Amino acid sequence: xxxxxxxxxxxxxxxxxxxxxxxxxxxxxxxxxxxxxxxxxxxxxxxxxxxxxxxxxxxxxxxxxxxxxxxxxxxxxxxxxxxxxxxxxxxxxxxxxxxxxxxxxxxxxxxxxxxxxxxxxxxxxxxxxxxxxxxxxxxxxxxxxxxxxxxxxxxxxx
Amino acid sequence: xxxxxxxxxxxxxxxxxxxxxxxxxxxxxxxxxxxxxxxxxxxxxxxxxxxxxxxxxxxxxxxxxxxxxxxxxxxxxxxxxxxxxxxxxxxxxxxxxxxxxxxxxxxxxxxxxxxxxxxxxxxxxxxxxxxxxxxxxxxxxxxxxxxxxxxxxxxxxxxxxxx
Amino acid sequence: xxxxxxxxxxxxxxxxxxxxxxxxxxxxxxxxxxxxxxxxxxxxxxxxxxxxxxxxxxxxxxxxxxxxxxxxxxxxxxxxxxxxxxxxxxxxxxxxxxxxxxxxxxxxxxxxxxxxxxxxxxxxxxxxxxxxxxxxxxxxxxxxxxxxxxxxxxxxxxxxxxxxxxxxxxxxxxxxxxxxxxxxxxxxxxxxxxxxxxxxxxxxxxxxxxxxxxxxxxxxxxxxxxxxxxxxxxxxxxxxxxxxxxxxxxxxxxxxxxxxxxxxxxxxxxxxxxxxxxxxxxxxxxxxxxxxxxxxxxxxxxxxx
Numbered sequence: 001x002x003x004x005x006x007x008x009x010x011x012x013x014x015x016x017x018x019x020x021x022x023x024x025x026x027x028x029x030x031x032x033x034x035x036x037x038x039x040x041x042x043x044x045x046x047x048x049x050x051x052x053x054x055x056x057x058x059x060x061x062x063x064x065x066x067x068x069x070x071x072x073x074x075x076x077x078x079x080x081x082x083x084x085x086x087x088x089x090x091x092x093x094x095x096x097x098x099x100x101x102x103x104x105x106x107x108x109x110x111x112x113x114x115x116x117x118x119x120x121x122x123x124x125x126x127x128x129x130x131x132x133x134x135x136x137x138x139x140x141x142x143x144x145x146x147x148x149x150x151x152x153x154x155x156x157x158x
Numbered sequence: 159x160x161x162x163x164x165x166x167x168x169x170x171x172x173x174x175x176x177x178x179x180x181x182x183x184x185x186x187x188x189x190x191x192x193x194x195x196x197x198x199x200x201x202x203x204x205x206x207x208x209x210x211x212x213x214x215x216x217x218x219x220x221x222x223x224x225x226x227x228x229x230x231x232x233x234x235x236x237x238x239x240x241x242x243x244x245x246x247x248x249x250x251x252x253x254x255x256x257x258x259x260x261x262x263x264x265x266x267x268x269x270x271x272x273x274x275x276x277x278x279x280x281x282x283x284x285x286x287x288x289x290x291x292x293x294x295x296x297x298x299x300x301x302x303x304x305x306x307x308x309x310x311x312x313x314x315x316x317x318x319x320x321x
Numbered sequence: 322x323x324x325x326x327x328x329x330x331x332x333x334x335x336x337x338x339x340x341x342x343x344x345x346x347x348x349x350x351x352x353x354x355x356x357x358x359x360x361x362x363x364x365x366x367x368x369x370x371x372x373x374x375x376x377x378x379x380x381x382x383x384x385x386x387x388x389x390x391x392x393x394x395x396x397x398x399x400x401x402x403x404x405x406x407x408x409x410x411x412x413x414x415x416x417x418x419x420x421x422x423x424x425x426x427x428x429x430x431x432x433x434x435x436x437x438x439x440x441x442x443x444x445x446x447x448x449x450x451x452x453x454x455x456x457x458x459x460x461x462x463x464x465x466x467x468x469x470x471x472x473x474x475x476x477x478x479x480x481x482x483x484x485x486x487x488x489x490x491x492x493x494x495x496x497x498x499x500x501x502x503x504x505x506x507x508x509x510x511x512x513x514x515x516x517x518x519x520x521x522x523x524x525x526x527x528x529x530x531x532x533x534x535x536x537x538x539x540x541x542x543x544x545x546x547x548x549x550x551x552x553x554x555x556x557x558x559x560x561x562x563x564x565x566x567x568x569x570x571x572x573x574x575x576x577x578x579x580x581x582x583x584x585x586x587x588x589x590x591x592x593x594x595x596x597x598x599x600x601x602x603x604x605x606x607x608x609x610x611x612x613x614x615x616x617x618x619x620x621x622x623x624x625x626x
Contacts, residue, residue, distance in 0.1 A: 005324070022322050022323065022324040022366070023322050023356060025353060025356075025357060044354070044357045044358070045354035045357060045358060046350060046353075046354050046440075046444060049441070049443065052443055058394075058443075058446040059442055059443040059446060060443055060446055060447055061350075061443050061444065061447070063353070063354075063357060064349055064350050064353040064354060064357075064444075064447065065349065065353070065447070066324070066346060066349055066353060066366070066368070068324045068368075069324070069326070069346060069349070069368045069370060112442070112443065115442070116442070130442075130528070131442060133441045133442070133528050133529050134440065134441025134442060134443050134444060134529060135441075222494060222495055222496075223456075223457065223493075223494065223495025223496045224344065224355070224361045224363075224495065225355070225360050225361060225495070226342075256359065288358060288359040288360060289360070291358045291360065292360060293595075293597055294597055294598075295595030295596055295597030295598075295599075296494045296495070296595055296597075298595070298596060299494065299559070299593075299595055300494065
């Protein structure tokens with residue numbers, strides 16, 4: 001076992017000190033050390049999007065981020081989005097549209113959609129599809145998810 | 159994004175090839191009886207020990223870019239028809255790390271005139287554990303490459319050894 | 322494993338020295354995946370994020386110098402990646418990102434077009450040009466695009482800095498010509514021939530997947546005659562596939578369908594693709610001439626306009 005090293009992380013607006021194996025990825029740290037289990041481990045190699053978090057405002061895959069390399073960065077997880085108005089609207093739209101079934105991909109979808117709407121507040125259907133292209137859902141077939149993001153963007157009425 | 163996904167599985171990797179060696183069949187046969195001689199032709203082979211009749215232990219290093227492994231392997235001759243063919247069963251493990259490999263291989267000799275011998279080999283290799291997660295497509299190319307290097311080394315070594 | 326974050330290139334080179342299991346961490350979009358799978362186990366990881374110069378894009382002597390840590394997302398939106406302007410306008414195919422302003426023209430656009438088709442937004446936000454090159458995966462998009470653009474790589478080592486054409490950088494699957502203790506610091510992209518158009522055409526199972534076959538091309542035409550062609554095929558062997566003979570066939574021709582097919586057949590004969598879940602070796606070889614015809618045919622049509 002490698003010797004653990006201390007890292008100062010800034011997560012959801014709070015300073016958090018963790019002691020981690022230098023090989024550890026951010027997803028492991030969030031889930032195991034910080035109890036933030038919203039981000040999920042679907043694949044561990046960057047193809048499913050279930051671990052999407054915000055780092056300095058951009059959508060990033062937590063499983064491909066080395067924890068010790070995140071010192072000084074602003075990390076936002078789905079838990080931290082609860083107080084944000086735009087995110088609340090997204091969550092509500094997911095509920096209203098029935099955009100989830102098992103829910104495993106939902107935290108990643110919400111974070112990726114939040115980042116998309118930040119860059120592009122009124123995306124077209126095509127842009128939503130590309131924006132969420134890295135987030136895999138095995139249940140819904142994506143139609144309702146795209147509907148939810150359009151609804152949250154104000155493009156259509158719920 | 160990631161790397162090619164896992165498709166290696168039991169029997170996923172098959173390599174076969176044949177090549178000509180500039181020596182008569184009885185000489186090639188004697189050559190392949192020697193673990194030391196054959197070991198010297200296997201790319202990445204650092205060490206071979208004869209541990210019994212038709213039983214060998216070897217240490218082999220393999221590398222694909224940044225992916226490196228050192229296998230301790232046991233080889234056992236399972237069948238032999240003098241001057242014609244030999245079959246081997248191979249089992250290997252990485253020291254302390256979680257990959258295992260097993261292989262069944264067959265080597266066949268055929269006289270191609272008086273001074274040349276055709277050597278054919280076929281191997282079915284399965285890899286489990288961490289290296290099993292590496293893309294089978296590239297793994298197969300790498301295995302073919304190693305097979306080619308083995309053939310070249312064997313040919314060279316026999317040509318360089320006085321009869 | 323030891324993790325370091327040097328603040329200058331010489332410090333990073335010093336950290337790499339004398340340890341062949343030390344590796345650089347750029348965006349980590351492949352290295353981390355390989356570490357998660359225990360495929361790669363570095364002894365020392367040299368994080369490059371604090372080296373300011375590696376994040377810069379500058380113009381020097383007709384070259385656009387792109388720092389190794391520049392992300393795919395930045396490349397995809399980089400306005401200067403156009404090179405000498407073409408008269409025609411239009412856009413390349415595939416993976417359009419909402420953050421991109423649209424029009425892609427000039428020889429250098431082949432790089433931008435490839436960058437915007439890499440994986441998905443989250444990967445493009447972190448993945449870097451330097452990381453993508455050093456991983457030396459012939460199935461990736463940027464290696465072929467940079468060969469098509471005639472790019473050079475800038476490499477730092479204990480003896481200083483050297484530059485070399487990117488063509489020779491890719492040696493084998495996952496193997497570059499970087500010597501132990503060296504690191505890639507920048508990619509230099511020439512402006513390219515006047516009026517050329519560059520595009521990256523990718524054929525994949527799904528949007529964002531690795532290419533089954535990809536074609537990166539830089540083509541110029543004058544009065545119906547091809548005045549410049551450089552075509553490179555990805556996912557076709559251990560390194561991006563580029564044949565002077567194929568370029569020579571296209572150059573001077575009218576880029577009619579027969580010539581395109583001839584060039585495609587030449588490249589297909591030289592291809593040695595892998596057999597895997599994305600496609601068999603034979604399938605990839607069959608696709609190649611059709612894709613080449615589609616890519617270069619699209620370029621020809623832009624000049625017809």
